[in-house]
Amino acid sequence: MAIRIVDAAFVADRIGEVPIIDVRRPDEFLAGHIPSALNATVTPHAQDPGHARFIAAVEGLVPERAQPIVVYCRTGVRSAAAAKILEEAGYGSIFDYRGSWVDWTSDPSRPVSL
Numbered sequence: 001m002a003i004r005i006v007d008a009a010f011v012a013d014r015i016g017e018v019p020i021i022d023v024r025r026p027d028e029f030l031a032g033h034i035p036s037a038l039n040a041t042v043t044p045h046a047q048d049p050g051h052a053r054f055i056a057a058v059e060g061l062v063p064e065r066a067q068p069i070v071v072y073c074r075t076g077v078r079s080a081a082a083a084k085i086l087e088e089a090g091y092g093s094i095f096d097y098r099g100s101w102v103d104w105t106s107d108p109s110r111p112v113s114l
Contacts, residue, residue, distance in 0.1 A: 002087075003083045003094045003095075004094070004095050005095075005096050005098050006070065006095045006097050007097070007099060007103075008097070008099055008104055008107070008110065010070075010095065011034065011072070011097050012110065014070060015035050015036050016035070018068045018069065018070055018095075019038060019061060019062045019067065019068075019070070020037040020069075020071075021038055021039075021040050021061065021069060021070065022034065022037040022072060022101075023040060023041060023071055023072070023079055023081075024039070024041065024073050024074055024078065024101070025041055028101075030114070031114075032101075032112045032113070032114055033113055034104055034111075034112070035111050035112070035113045037072075038061045040058045040061060041054065041057070042078055042085065043078070054082070054085060055085065055086070055089045058086060058091075062091075065091045065092060068093040068094075068095065069091060069093065069094055069095065070095045070096075070097055071086070071094065071095070071097065072096075072099075072100040073100050074100055074102060075101075076097075076098040076099065076100045079097060080096060080098065
């Protein structure tokens with residue numbers, strides 16, 4: 001399965017059902033995140049040696065590579081990079097929430113965890 005771009009409704013329907021990975025920095029995550037989200041930081045630079053750390057972090061959170069996984073960041077840049085890295089690492093069911101945190105928090109009815 002290729003990377004699929006999804007929206008807030010898709011993510012909201014899967015809270016607590018599918019791993020949701022927030023790829024922002026820990027300080028951003030701690031300031032607020034989508035409920036049930038887990039944090040694994042990624043940097044969007046293709047040459048960054050931190051990708052091995054990112055993959056290892058995700059493997060610790062989602063060891064089964066066939067399991068669906070949602071990724072998001074602040075605006076969609078880092079989530080797009082994360083989705084590509086995970087695809088290359090063999091994860092087969094990746095959903096990229098391109099609207100990410102900015103979109104999520106644009107609707108005050110959506111829940112936020114601290």
